[in-house]
Structures are given as C-alpha cells and as structure tokens.
Amino acid sequence: MALQEAAMETGVSIRSRPGHLYYLLMKACGATAALLFGGMALLVSADVVLRNVGLGSIAWSVEATEYILMIATFVAAPWLLYLGDHIRVDVVVRALPARTRHRLQLAIDVVCCAICAVLAWQAAAVAADTAAQGSLVFKVLVFPEWWLNLPMAFSCALLAIEFARRFTIGLAAEGR
Amino acid sequence: MEWYWALALMLGLMFGLMGIGLPVAFTFLGVNLVGAWVFLGGEAGLAQLVRNSVGSVTSFSLTPIPLFVLMGEVLFHTGLAFRAIEAIERLIARLPGRLSVVSVLGGTTFAALSGSTIANTAMMGGVMLPEMLKRGYHPTLAMGPIMAVGGIAMLVPPSALAVMLGSLAGISIAQLLIGGIVPGLVMAACFLAYVMIRCRIDPQSAPIDDAPREPDAWTRWKPFMRDVLPLFSIFAAVVGSMLAGWASPTESAAIGVVASVAATACYRALTLRALQKSLVETARVSVVILFVLVASTTFAQILSFSGATSGALSLIRGLELSPLMLVLGMLAILLVLGCVIDQISMMMITLPFFMPLANAAGIDPVWLGVLMLVAMELGLLTPPFGLLLMVMQSVAPPPIQLRQIYAAATPFVLIELAVLGLIVALPGLAVGLPRLMQ
Amino acid sequence: TLKAVSAFGQDTFFNQRFKAFVDKVNADGKGIMKIHVVGGPEAIPPLEVGNAVRTGVVDLANTTGVFHANLVPEALAGSFAEKSMAELRANGGYALLDRIHREKANMVWLARVSDGLQYHIYTTKKVDAGNFAGMKLRSVPVYRAFFQALGATPLQVPPGEVFTALERGVVDGYGWPSVGIFDLGWQEKTKYRIEPGFYNVEVGLYMNQNTWKKLDDAQRAFLDKQIAWVESENGKDLKAAEAEKARQAGAKIESIAIPDAQAQQFRARAYETGWKGIEQASPQYVAKLRELFGSGH
Ligand code: NA
Ligand code: NA
Numbered sequence: 001m002a003l004q005e006a007a008m009e010t011g012v013s014i015r016s017r018p019g020h021l022y023y024l025l026m027k028a029c030g031a032t033a034a035l036l037f038g039g040m041a042l043l044v045s046a047d048v049v050l051r052n053v054g055l056g057s058i059a060w061s062v063e064a065t066e067y068i069l070m071i072a073t074f075v076a077a078p079w080l081l082y083l084g085d086h087i088r089v090d091v092v093v094r095a096l097p098a099r100t101r102h103r104l105q106l107a108i109d110v111v112c113c114a115i116c117a118v119l120a121w122q123a124a125a126v127a128a129d130t131a132a133q134g135s136l137v138f139k140v141l142v143f144p145e146w147w148l149n150l151p152m153a154f155s156c157a158l159l160a161i162e163f164a165r166r167f168t169i170g171l172a173a174e175g176r
Numbered sequence: 177m178e179w180y181w182a183l184a185l186m187l188g189l190m191f192g193l194m195g196i197g198l199p200v201a202f203t204f205l206g207v208n209l210v211g212a213w214v215f216l217g218g219e220a221g222l223a224q225l226v227r228n229s230v231g232s233v234t235s236f237s238l239t240p241i242p243l244f245v246l247m248g249e250v251l252f253h254t255g256l257a258f259r260a261i262e263a264i265e266r267l268i269a270r271l272p273g274r275l276s277v278v279s280v281l282g283g284t285t286f287a288a289l290s291g292s293t294i295a296n297t298a299m300m301g302g303v304m305l306p307e308m309l310k311r312g313y314h315p316t317l318a319m320g321p322i323m324a325v326g327g328i329a330m331l332v333p334p335s336a337l338a339v340m341l342g343s344l345a346g347i348s349i350a351q352l353l354i355g356g357i358v359p360g361l362v363m364a365a366c367f368l369a370y371v372m373i374r375c376r377i378d379p380q381s382a383p384i385d386d387a388p389r390e391p392d393a394w395t396r397w398k399p400f401m402r403d404v405l406p407l408f409s410i411f412a413a414v415v416g417s418m419l420a421g422w423a424s425p426t427e428s429a430a431i432g433v434v435a436s437v438a439a440t441a442c443y444r445a446l447t448l449r450a451l452q453k454s455l456v457e458t459a460r461v462s463v464v465i466l467f468v469l470v471a472s473t474t475f476a477q478i479l480s481f482s483g484a485t486s487g488a489l490s491l492i493r494g495l496e497l498s499p500l501m502l503v504l505g506m507l508a509i510l511l512v513l514g515c516v517i518d519q520i521s522m523m524m525i526t527l528p529f530f531m532p533l534a535n536a537a538g539i540d541p542v543w544l545g546v547l548m549l550v551a552m553e554l555g556l557l558t559p560p561f562g563l564l565l566m567v568m569q570s571v572a573p574p575p576i577q578l579r580q581i582y583a584a585a586t587p588f589v590l591i592e593l594a595v596l597g598l599i600v601a602l603p604g605l606a607v608g609l610p611r612l613m614q
Numbered sequence: 615t616l617k618a619v620s621a622f623g624q625d626t627f628f629n630q631r632f633k634a635f636v637d638k639v640n641a642d643g644k645g646i647m648k649i650h651v652v653g654g655p656e657a658i659p660p661l662e663v664g665n666a667v668r669t670g671v672v673d674l675a676n677t678t679g680v681f682h683a684n685l686v687p688e689a690l691a692g693s694f695a696e697k698s699m700a701e702l703r704a705n706g707g708y709a710l711l712d713r714i715h716r717e718k719a720n721m722v723w724l725a726r727v728s729d730g731l732q733y734h735i736y737t738t739k740k741v742d743a744g745n746f747a748g749m750k751l752r753s754v755p756v757y758r759a760f761f762q763a764l765g766a767t768p769l770q771v772p773p774g775e776v777f778t779a780l781e782r783g784v785v786d787g788y789g790w791p792s793v794g795i796f797d798l799g800w801q802e803k804t805k806y807r808i809e810p811g812f813y814n815v816e817v818g819l820y821m822n823q824n825t826w827k828k829l830d831d832a833q834r835a836f837l838d839k840q841i842a843w844v845e846s847e848n849g850k851d852l853k854a855a856e857a858e859k860a861r862q863a864g865a866k867i868e869s870i871a872i873p874d875a876q877a878q879q880f881r882a883r884a885y886e887t888g889w890k891g892i893e894q895a896s897p898q899y900v901a902k903l904r905e906l907f908g909s910g911h
Contacts, residue, residue: 030456030459030460031456033459033463034452034455034456034458034459035455037242037243037246037455037458037459037462038246038455040239040242040243040430041243041246041430041433041434042434043430044239044243044426044427044429044430045427045430045431045433045434047427048417048422048423048427048430048431051422051750051767052422054748056767057767057769059762059768062236062769062770063770065236065239066234066235066236066239067234069233069234069235069238069239069242069466070230070233070234072242072459072463072466073233073463073466073467073470074233076459076460076463076467077201077463077467080460080463080464080467081199083460085460085464085570086199086200086201086202086464086467087199087200087201087464087468087566087569087570088194088197088198088199088200088578092195092196092197093196093197094577094579104196104197105197107196108196108197108198111193111198111202111206112198112199112202112206115202115205115206115209116202116205118209118222119205119209119226119229122219122222122223122225122226123226123230125223126223126226126227129223133685133718133719135684135685136684136687136895137684138683138684138687138755138891138894138895139755139758140758142894142895145684148230148234149226149227149230151230152226152229152230216671217670217671220669220670220671221671223669224658224662224665224666224669224671227662227665228658228659228662231659231661231662232659236770236771237775342777342799346796346797346798346799347799348799348802422784423784424769424771424775424778424779424784424785426775427784476656477656477657477658477659480652480653480656480657481619481652481653481657481658483652485656486653531625532624532625
C-alpha cells in the first residue's frame with residue numbers, strides 16, 4: 001500500500017508500462033531486503049541451534065550475515081527514497097514560502113543526483129579496479145572481491161535515477 | 177591545511193547541506209565526497225571512500241539492529257505487543273498521563289532486556305505512539321518518554337555499546353555494566369516524575385480516559401497473566417540463551433526473533449500477511465538507520481584523517497586543566513560531537529585521546545565510562561543527527577513534524593543533562609555498585 | 615613529508631615500535647625526511663590500510679600482511695616465518711616477498727617491526743594434552759583452518775563481544791598474540807594460556823611503491839639506516855613476551871603445556887594448514903616461500 005501511495009505522491013503513473021516496470025523494480029528492492037533480513041534471522045538461529053546440539057556449526061554464517069547486512073542496506077536505499085523515507089532536517093525548509101521551497105527542492109534533487117552519480121561511477125570504477133587486481137576475499141567463503149562493490153554501484157545508480165526522476169517531475173509541476 | 181580549516185570545511189558543509197534540507201544520509205555522502213577529494217587525495221581518495229563505505233556496513237556488530245527491530249515488528253503486526261501493553265495499562269487506572277507512564281515503565285523494562293537502543297525506541301514507538309496520539313496526547317508526552325527510555329537501553333545491561341566502550345577504552349566491562357544500573361534507574365525515575373508532574377499541572381496534555389477501574393483484582397490481573405507473562409518467555413529466550421552460554425549477544429537477538437514468531441504462533445496470531453508486513457517494515461526502519469551509518473562512519477574517518485579531530489582535541493590537552501575541568505571538557509566534546517555523529521564513531525574518535533588524558537589525571541575510569549555513556553546517550557536525542565529522533569521520525573505518522581519531535585525530546589534532554597551533572601557531583605551513583613562488587 | 619597511518623590503536627602494543635620509528639626519523643631526519651602520522655584505525659579501517667598504501671592515499675603504513683592478504687595472499691608467509699628477519703634478509707626470503715608485494719599491490723615491504731612473538735590459544739577451560747575437540751574458539755582467518763584441524767569449532771565474534779562471549783561461555787577461548795590481551799581487558803575472563811605458541815606475529819612497515827621510487831639516494835640511504843635500527847629493536851620482543859607472561863601470571867592466567875609428543879604435532883598442524891591456505895589462494899610462489907621462510911618440517 002505504502003508503495004502505491006508513494007508512487008502517486010511522486011507522480012509515477014503505475015498504469016504506463018515504464019512506470020509499472022519501475023514500480024515493480026522498486027518493490028523488488030524492498031522485498032529483497034525484507035527477505036534478506038528474514039533469512040539472516042533464520043541463518044543465525046540455525047547456527048546457534050546446530051552448534052548447541054553438537055552438530056557442528058555453519059562456518060560461513062557470520063560472514064554471510066555481514067554480506068547480507070551490506071547488500072540489504074544498499075539494495076533497499078533506492079526503495080526508501082522512492083517511499084520518501086530518508087530522514088531529513090526540514091526545520092529551515094518549512095519556514096520558507098512555497099515557491100522558494102519548491103525551487104530549493106529542485107536544487108536538492110540535482111545535488112543529490114550528482115552525489116549519487118559520482119558515487120555510482122566510483123563504485124563501478126573500484127569494482128573494475130579490484131577485478132583487474134584479481135584480489136580475492138579469502139575467509140571461509142572464497143570469491144572475487146569486486147563482487148562486494150556491486151551492491152553499492154547498483155544502489156547509487158538507482159538513487160541517481162530516482163533523484164533525476166524527482167527533479168523532472170518537480171520541473172513539470174512548476175511548468176503547470 | 178590547518179586542522180581548524182579542515183574542521184570548518186567539514187562541519188560547515190555538513191550543517192549547510194543538512195540545513196537546506198538535504199536528506200541526512202546524502203548530506204554525509206556529499207561532504208564525504210568533498211572531504212575524500214581534498215584530504216584522501218583526488219580520485220584515489222574517492223575510491224577509498226567507496227571502499228570504506230562498503231566496509232562500514234559489512235559488520236557483524238550491526239547485525240542486532242535489524243534483528244531487534246524484527247522482533248518488535250513481529251510482536252507489533254500480530255497485535256501481541258498491543259495486547260500486552262493494554263494489559264499493563266489495565267493495572268494502572270485513572271492516572272493522568274497513564275499511557276506516558278506505561279511508556280516509561282514498559283520502555284525501561286525492555287531496556288533491561290535488550291541491548292539495542294534503536295530497536296527499543298522503534299518498538300515502543302510503533303506500539304504506543306498511535307494509541308497516544310489517537311487519545312489526544314500532546315506530542316511531547318506521546319513521543320518524549322518513548323525516545324527518552326530508548327537511551328536507557330544503552331546504559332543498563334545488556335548493552336552492546338557499554339561492552340564496546342569497555343573493550344575499546346580498557347575499562348573493566350563488568351564494572352562498567354554494573355555501574356550503569358543506578359544512573360539508568362535514576363533517569364527512569366526522573367522521567368516518570370516529570371511525566372506525572374506535567375500531567376497534573378496540565379491535564380489537557382494527556383486526557384484521562386474514562387476506562388473504568390476493574391471491579392476486582394482478578395479481572396485486573398487476568399489479562400496481565402494471559403498476555404504479558406508468557407511474553408517474558410521471549411525475553412527469557414534472549415537473555416537465557418546468553419546466560420546459558422548458547423549464544424553471543426548478537427546471536428541471542430536472532431533467537432529472540434525466532435522466539436517471537438513462535439510465541440505469536442502459540443497465540444494463533446501468526447499470519448503470513450503479518451509476517452510479510454513485519455519483514456517489510458523491518459527493512460524500512462533498519463535500512464534508514466544503516467544507510468545513515470554507512471555515510472556517518474565514513475564521515476568520522478575522513479574527519480579523523482584530515483587532522484580536524486586530533487587538532488581539536490590536542491587544543492584541549494594544551495590547556496592543562498584540572499581533573500574536574502578535564503572531565504567537564506570531555507563531556508562537552510561528547511555532547512557537541514553527539515549532535516553530529518553516531519556513538520560508535522564518537523568512541524573511535526575520542527577514546528585514543530580521552531583515556532591517556534584521564535589516566536594521567538588519575539580519573540576513575542569506571543566513573544568516566546558511565547559519564548561517557550550518559551553523554552553519548554544524550555547524543556541520541558540531540559539534533560541535527562540524533563538517531564532516536566530519526567527512528568521516531570520513521571515510525572511517527574505523517575502529520576507529526578520534525579519540529580514537534582525535537583520539542584518532545586527537549587525536556588528529556590534537560591533531565592538527562594541534570595542526571596549527568598548529578599553523576600559528576602556524586603560519583604558514588606556510578607561507582608558505588610561496582611565497588612561493592614569487589 | 616610522508617603521510618602515514620597505523621592499523622593499530624594509538625596506545626596498543628603493536629603501535630609502540632612504529633611510534634619510536636616515527637619519532638626517530640623526525641628527530642634525525644631534519645631536512646631529509648619527515649613522517650606525518652594522520653591516525654590509526656579511526657582514520658582508515660585496518661582492513662583498508664593495505665589498499666590505501668597501494669593507491670597512494672597514504673605513503674607509509676604500520677600494518678600486518680594479515681590485513682592485506684586479500685591483495686597479497688603470500689603476505690601471510692611473514693606470519694608463518696620460522697626464521698628471523700635477519701635470516702630472511704640474508705637468504706632472499708625478504709627480497710622475494712617484497713617483490714611479490716611490489717608486483718601484486720604496488721607496495722614496498724620496508725621493515726618488520728615485530729619478530730619472534732607467537733600466537734597462543736587462551737582458554738577458560740582446562741585443556742587436556744592438547745585435545746581441543748569440541749571446544750569453541752574465537753578465531754580470525756589466519757588461524758581459522760588450524761583451529762578446525764584441531765577439532766575445535768572456530769567462531770567469528772566481533773571484538774566488542776568477545777568479553778561477554780567468554781563470560782557466558784559462548785566461546786571457550788580465543789587465539790591471540792602473546793602480548794596485548796590487557797589492551798582489550800580480556801585477561802579478566804581468561805584462565806589458561808596454552809603452550810607452546812605458534813606462528814610469528816607479523817607487523818611491518820609498508821610503503822607505496824610510487825612514493826618509494828620518488829625518494830632520492832640520500833633519502834633512501836637515510837631510510838635504510840632507520841630500518842636497520844628499527845629492526846635491531848626487534849630483539850626486545852622476546853623480553854616483552856617474557857614480561858607479559860609474568861603479568862598474565864599475576865592476573866591469574868595459568869600456563870598449560872601440551873606434552874612434547876602432542877606439541878610437535880600441534881605445531882606441525884598449525885604450519886601445514888597455514889601454508890595450505892596461501893596455496894589455495896595463490897599457488898605460484900608458495901613452495902619457494904615455504905622453503906625460505908619455513909624451517910622445513
Ligand atoms: Na540494555
Ligand atoms: Na545527536
């Protein structure tokens with residue numbers, strides 16, 4: 001429900017095909033994080049139970065938990081922006097006249113879009129650099145280290161897109 | 177660059193961006209980009225920033241956050257928490273500000289059973305707040321107690337943060353945990369006193385509901401026996417698994433989740449829909465916090481790297497203060513830092529300086545540790561970056577404005593400051609119990 | 615001016631030698647070289663220090679190969695060394711590992727500032743004749759495989775939770791160097807230290823290769839002299855270990871010796887699993903490194 005309300009608030013038309021796909025993508029981001037957290041609870045509990053009944057332990061459980069936490073955080077961040085959930089200090093902003101506030105909001109969207117775009121670019125660059133370096137995460141789980149940079153690159157790219165989308169909607173609203 | 181210019185650049189940019197309304201997480205990310213370019217060095221600096229950001233949230237120490245949140249959400253969305261608190265309510269009839277009192281009592285109880293401040297506030301906020309607003313409570317009395325008792329969770333054992341402070345600072349962890357009990361109780365008592373006095377003076381702010389007093393003790397206590405006592409088995413599972421040595425504090429949080437799901441199943445309150453809703457809400461509440469942590473942890477690292485933090489602290493060292501002045505100075509630094517960064521980063525930044533200063537001046541480490549915990553607890557409630565303020569914002573219904581949340585926290589911030597002053601004046605409050613133990 | 619960072623906290627044991635090194639360079643090197651320490655783990659997270667050196671975010675670091683084993687798996691050889699740094703400099707072991715660092719991570723291995731200190735297993739329960747079967751031990755990746763080979767269950771516990779985990783019996787012990795447990799307050803919950811120790815705790819100075827190439831002859835000669843000095847200080851490590859063991863005894867930590875026959879097997883397992891770890895990640899140099907760094911068992 002929250003998503004549909006948010007979709008209306010931010011002006012996405014869920015009826016249009018691209019709008020609908022975007023809506024589904026956001027929803028999938030949220031669902032992924034929710035499932036990851038649920039899985040995390042199960043995994044950690046299973047490890048405790050197995051260890052204490054003497055069936056050994058799941059050696060990779062702590063590591064997996066750390067990756068789950070990181071992936072969930074990055075994957076869900078664009079979804080939270082879509083819902084308008086990210087925390088802001090709006091004490092000053094609320095005191096401004098509506099028109100100024102609207103302009104300021106446009107500026108904020110541009111700045112945030114730029115911040116996220118730079119981070120997305122750098123996260124991708126780091127992933128490429130690490131892949132070229134050939135470094136491995138070598139704990140219980142062994143895998144190429146550059147995989148760890150993908151969630152952030154994905155997240156920042158989607159965040160940049162979402163801010164750009166908010167900006168265009170805001171601009172269109174001003175034209176009206 | 178001189179350290180004060182570095183400090184001015186980082187803090188100025190941060191307050192500026194935050195002030196014009198950039199979301200907190202993106203403010204930190206933006207300042208981090210500038211800071212990384214200037215201090216860590218160009219593009220290599222940006223790349224390092226990305227690496228540090230990913231690393232900051234790839235941490236087992238943060239695992240309890242979503243788990244404790246999930247525990248609360250499951251109890252909430254299945255309606256169990258509501259039933260439990262209603263049962264507690266029945267015991268307290270006809271008291272002005274009844275629900276605020278219930279919040280303080282319930283929150284303090286949960287504080288003694290959970291180590292996560294954020295989860296505590298999120299859960300109490302989710303359960304108590306809508307009800308209080310519905311019954312026409314003034315926002316200060318509705319939100320204030322919930323946020324205030326949230327902080328007690330990091331003072332009273334079990335507290336993940338106290339353990340972390342003890343091990344980073346080389347203070348006896350057992351003594352530090354025990355040392356937090358009395359100040360935590362004093363604080364809860366002060367909150368309770370404030371709520372009751374304020375409601376007597378201004379009855380409009382917390383309308384007395386006309387819930388009739390139950391005719392006899394059994395009708396009053398029956399819901400408590402049915403809806404509250406069994407819930408303690410969840411907490412027994414959390415604390416018990418830790419006490420029995422089955423699980424580490426983090427793992428016991430996961431056990432708490434499983435126990436809550438099992439309990440709701442026993443009450444036949446568990447539905448797939450409720451579970452789904454709990455998980456989605458958990459993702460919302462905890463990722464808001466975790467995403468800010470990504471940015472603020474890295475912010476603290478860059479601030480440190482730039483020399484701004486050490487410059488500011490060595491300035492203090494140069495003043496050659498008396499032990500009391502030194503302690504007051506440290507607390508002042510913590511209070512100021514607490515406005516802008518999170519507790520873990522505060523410890524990381526200050527401890528390397530505080531502990532040598534304190535040891536040289538012969539300051540009792542347990543006393544200092546408890547004072548630090550209280551000062552850091554205040555940071556949870558001070559804007560612009562106050563974790564509990566943010567948690568409250570994320571659970572509060574839309575008509576509640578951030579300004580009202582700040583206003584709600586203010587009296588409780590003042591009370592906590594008074595308690596801080598009290599512990600400075602009477603060190604026995606903090607070190608009395610630990611000394612008895614020896 | 616060289617920008618430097620340490621992977622260890624300001625007042626911890628493994629930062630002391632680095633501090634002395636920096637002070638001496640800055641005192642003797644007026645006009646030649648100056649080191650500016652920007653901070654410790656609060657400035658760059660320990661696991662990122664290696665990368666910061668690689669990319670030139672910092673010029674110099676006091677860290678351990680354990681922290682950058684993702685970049686240079688062979689760096690763990692320093693921890694498995696059974697020869698002193700002087701011997702490694704003489705037999706080419708140092709030169710080989712330095713070359714691997716330069717090739718793989720754009721880093722120069724300047725010096726070793728901890729040599730001869732061992733890791734120990736510390737427990738809360740009595741251990742009978744080196745039998746660790748069924749014990750739960752807190753571990754880190756360097757000796758995880760070893761603990762598993764001993765039949766113990768290795769657990770990953772964040773540092774802030776180790777104390778509580780020991781207190782509650784979630785873990786029965788942990789691995790740690792022979793010095794430093796007082797830095798963490800864990801002595802309160804520790805009852806036994808198992809002898810013998812194993813491995814050779816490696817802390818070293820690593821420099822960005824571009825920075826190193828830019829040094830002129832006078833600076834390199836000066837640096838070499840300071841390195842020779844700081845490595846000569848490594849002799850003090852054994853005394854520090856002795857002092858720490860006495861301090862542990864004072865804190866009621868009893869030493870338990872594994873009987874000779876099992877002790878030999880214990881140490882053999884430690885090294886076997888350790889080297890195997892490097893081999894799995896990067897087999898290219900492992901045989902040569904083992905020949906140069908190991909004692910040949
Ligand atoms: Na607590
Ligand atoms: Na704050």
